[in-house]
Amino acid sequence: MSSSVLQQRLTELQEGRLVERDTEEGYRLTALGRGASDELRGLHRWSEHWAA
Numbered sequence: 001m002s003s004s005v006l007q008q009r010l011t012e013l014q015e016g017r018l019v020e021r022d023t024e025e026g027y028r029l030t031a032l033g034r035g036a037s038d039e040l041r042g043l044h045r046w047s048e049h050w051a052a
Helices: 003-015 031-051
Strands: 017-021 028-031
Touching: 017 031, 028 031
Parallel strands: none
Antiparallel strands: 017 028
């Protein structure tokens, strides 16, 4: 992935309030992003079970 595409995706995630800038580590998930991640993990587990 090019740096310009990565920057665009990070900007979109920030605008969606899923990630925020962290001065020490770069970016981190917000509370909203963590909630979305938890839900997506559940969907991933379901899809792997379904695919089996």
